[in-house]
Amino acid sequence: MRLEIPFTKYAWHSGTIAWLLHRVTGGALIFYLTLHVWVTHHLGKSPEEFDQMMKLLMHPAFRIGEIGLLAAIVYHSLNGMRVLLVDLGIGVRHQEKMFWWVIALSFVLCVLGGLELFPWYLLQNPIFKGLLP
Amino acid sequence: MKAILRVKRFDPEKDRKAYSQDYEIGVQEGTTILDGLLQVRGEQDGTLAFRRSCRSAICGSCAMMINKVAGLACYTQIQELRSQLITLEPLQGYSVIRDLVVDMEPFFAKLKAVMPYMVHKTPPSDREVPQSQEEHRLLAEAVTCILCGSCSASCPRYWHDENYLGPAALLKAYRFVLDSRDEAEEERLAIVNDPSGVFRCRKIFNCVEACPKKINPTEAITALSRKILTKKL
Ligand code: HEM
Numbered sequence: 001m002r003l004e005i006p007f008t009k010y011a012w013h014s015g016t017i018a019w020l021l022h023r024v025t026g027g028a029l030i031f032y033l034t035l036h037v038w039v040t041h042h043l044g045k046s047p048e049e050f051d052q053m054m055k056l057l058m059h060p061a062f063r064i065g066e067i068g069l070l071a072a073i074v075y076h077s078l079n080g081m082r083v084l085l086v087d088l089g090i091g092v093r094h095q096e097k098m099f100w101w102v103i104a105l106s107f108v109l110c111v112l113g114g115l116e117l118f119p120w121y122l123l124q125n126p127i128f129k130g131l132l133p
Numbered sequence: 134m135k136a137i138l139r140v141k142r143f144d145p146e147k148d149r150k151a152y153s154q155d156y157e158i159g160v161q162e163g164t165t166i167l168d169g170l171l172q173v174r175g176e177q178d179g180t181l182a183f184r185r186s187c188r189s190a191i192c193g194s195c196a197m198m199i200n201k202v203a204g205l206a207c208y209t210q211i212q213e214l215r216s217q218l219i220t221l222e223p224l225q226g227y228s229v230i231r232d233l234v235v236d237m238e239p240f241f242a243k244l245k246a247v248m249p250y251m252v253h254k255t256p257p258s259d260r261e262v263p264q265s266q267e268e269h270r271l272l273a274e275a276v277t278c279i280l281c282g283s284c285s286a287s288c289p290r291y292w293h294d295e296n297y298l299g300p301a302a303l304l305k306a307y308r309f310v311l312d313s314r315d316e317a318e319e320e321r322l323a324i325v326n327d328p329s330g331v332f333r334c335r336k337i338f339n340c341v342e343a344c345p346k347k348i349n350p351t352e353a354i355t356a357l358s359r360k361i362l363t364k365k366l
Pocket residue numbers: 019022023025026027029030033076077078079080081083084334335336
């Protein structure tokens with residue numbers, strides 16, 4: 001694959017996309033870990049703060065954000081394994097095929113996990129009336 | 134058939150900024166980018182600067198950015214690009230001297246840094262040093278490198294880290310480390326096991342896509358990393 005993206009100086013091959021996604025998801029995971037420590041810190045403070053924090057985490061933005069977290073973890077670990085295999089000298093000449101496997105597997109796992117994690121109750125909200133069967 | 138070459142031009146004596154200039158050229162089956170450039174220089178604009186020598190993909194002097202990918206002008210046929218508008222720019226990651234001509238000095242300095250020559254410590258025999266077919270097979274791909282610099286020019290790490298040795302120099306180190314006749318493995322591994330060496334590679338594989346000789350520098354880089362790590366264990 002080879003994409004010429006406007007305003008970039010070099011064409012993107014599948015390896016470029018794999019690397020950019022790896023870096024972005026790696027950064028996102030660092031952000032998540034920091035957030036996680038912050039949350040855990042507040043959970044342990046007092047029963048009131050526990051309840052308040054739990055309420056915040058139940059907010060749809062967090063529930064949907066969790067699906068994003070799943071996507072980041074799944075892609076980063078699968079592509080991390082692709083990079084490790086290459087480092088071990090396994091399949092260096094098949095890295096592009098391995099990238100597409102990473103994408104396909106990530107997609108399947110995210111759909112399966114996403115169906116589990118999605119806050120379906122949101123669809124009971126009046127604004128979705130008529131959209132549901 | 135016609136095609137447009139959109140060439141990035143810069144003359145430090147006249148221009149304050151680089152600009153693009155379009156040239157229309159005639160294209161037949163087999164016409165290469167280099168043929169197009171020679172056509173332009175011969176018939177339209179004698180001031181256009183670019184490097185070339187062998188025009189048969191062996192001297193390594195005509196590397197440039199062709200439609201945003203580094204490659205050889207003499208080895209890229211216009212029809213295979215499937216576009217009527219072709220952008221030609223100087224190699225990325227090198228400083229521009231004029232138009233498509235870049236300063237290759239830093240590239241060759243990095244090559245020299247990995248000791249790109251055979252080292253003999255034991256007294257030389259008065260005969261040739263033999264090598265078996267299996268021993269040669271390990272080098273067969275790496276020795277075809279023509280030092281065009283396309284791989285290093287394709288590497289984001291190389292653009293952003295002026296100290297990074299880059300795929301071409303690391304491939305050369307690998308070529309000698311794997312050579313059964315060479316006796317400086319330790320020294321060379323120490324050189325590439327440096328903050329600017331093999332462990333800077335981020336496995337982006339642009340070098341593999343760019344190399345006109347279909348060499349796989351990433352394979353060489355990871356093989357060197359494994360040699361360094363297994364030696365330490
Ligand atoms: C299953 C778990 C994980 C695996 C297999 C994995 C694997 C890898 C590998 C192999 C690399 C090197 C990529 C390269 O050389 O280009 C890498 C880079 C990175 N990882 Fe992970 N990782 C994992 C979990 C994490 C976590 C939890 C975080 C965040 C806290 C993280 C953050 C990063 C970052 C920021 C980079 C640097 C990206 C870059 O240099 O482009 N990783 N990971």
